[in-house]
Amino acid sequence: MASRRRRSTLLAATAAGALLTVLGSSTTATAAVRTYPIAPGITVNVRTGPGTGYSVVRVLPVGSRVPIYCQTPGTTVTGYYGTTNIWDNVSNGEFVSDAYVNSGSDGYVADRCA
Structure with a gap:
């Protein structure tokens, strides 16, 4: 059970990190327009x-x-x-x-x- 919980937590953290990377990239691109x-x-x-x-x-x-x-x-x-x-x-x-x-x-x- 603990192993399954650890995998779920790792999966959620990975997904959150990927989302932040995508959002950060689009924000950076938008900020470049003067x-x-x-x-x-x-x-x-x-x-x-x-x-x-x-x-x-x-x-x-x-x-x-x-x-x-x-x-x-x-x-x-x-x-x-x-x-x-x-x-x-x-x-x-x-x-x-x-x-x-x-x-x-x-x-x-x-x-x-x-």
Whole structure:
């Protein structure tokens, strides 16, 4: 009986450790995503794809910050922070031109989107 109890305790501890490892990993990955401010004093369109020809799904209000999960080339846009063809994936399938995001870089600040 004691041996069975020991095995049950060991199994429960192993399962709890595995769960903590998985949760810790996803928390770490989420924490790695940084947010960046959009251009001051203006609103910015969020689109369904990396270009001006894609539909606008919402508008970011003045003073917003956006997470950048990945970046991809698209339509070239001239905006507050210059001219660029880099588009920031700010959520699942929603993009903002990097010309309106203060990412502090002339290049990619996140991995390129797959």
